[in-house]
Amino acid sequence: MLRIVFAGTPEFAVPTLQALAQSRHALVGVLTQPDRPAGRGRALRESPIKHLARQLELPLAQPAALSEPQAQATLAGWAPDLLVVVAYGLILPAAVLSLPRFGCINIHASLLPRWRGAAPIQRALLAGDVVTGVTIMQIEPALDAGPVLAQQRIPIDPDATSGQLHERLAQLGATLLLATLEPLRAGLLQPTPQADQGVTYAAKISKSEAQIGWGHAAVQIARQIRAFNPWPVAETLWQGQQLKIWEARVLEEPAVPAATAGVPPPGTIIGVAQNDLLVQCGQGALALTKLQLAGRRAVTAREFAGASTAPVLAGSRFG
Secondary structure: OOEEEEEEOOHHHHHHHHHHHOOOOEEEEEEOOOOEEEOOOOEEEOOHHHHHHHHOOOOEEOOOOOOOHHHHHHHHHHOOOEEEEEOOOOOOOHHHHOOOOOOEEEEEOOOOOOOEEOOHHHHHHHHOOOEEEEEEEEOOOOOOOOOEEEEEEEEOOOOOOHHHHHHHHHHHHHHHHHHHHHHHHOOOOOOEOOOOOOOOEEOOOOHHHHEOOOOOEHHHHHHHHHHOOOOOOEEEEEOOEEEEEEEEEEOOOOOOOOOOOOOOOOOEEEEEEOOEEEEEOOEOEEEEEEEEEOOOOOEEHHHHHHHOOOOOOOOOEOO
């Protein structure tokens, strides 16, 4: 049995904490980030990990930085054999890395060394990757560069959103961790250094990236829409209003008949077909299926077309 301290903050870390709480190992403490202002009222909100830790009645600490002497004293007092980190968000100084006798390990939502960094799930979707997975690695000072203890890969469904892939990988990480702990304790795992080739970095997502450029290819815009669902949600302008695009697919057939003279400019609404709103892109066309005007609820493309205030929907443009 291992004495484990868990460090995590967002929803992605919840399945792993739940799995550890139900395992044969002893959870002796939980670290999570301090409560942060959130929402329109900017009231302090606790992290999903804090909420779960309180439900499980686990010892909890929320240091602003692990370089603080009090934070390190708390961790030392828990006397962990192992520190498990999942999307914690704070730097682990050398004094913390060397404290547990089995070191510190991290669950990362990519097949390292591909997509080191803050947003591996979204970056994989934006790049059009067809496989992804989770990596359990030993933590070293360099960003996500430590030797690998275990990996498991899964295919990326062609229509998967960031939210859906997030849930799959969170559960996969928890399962893989439990399968890794006993071999780690028994000294049966040989850490494998990451390859020098194939290193990519998953920069943090900026809200400005959600703005759709209709001059891009339909395939690229469709990836953007999937990658930014549920946050920050791909968006465009419609009659001067913000319009979020939640769901779309690439049209397999040409949206404009061959006999039609010329191709409309990117962003042009070509028409409504069944439950789809057809939009011309720089290359190819998209069928939008779920949209949301600012301050309104999300609706189907058919509902949006029926409620539109545009005199003639077809021929008008987004952006």
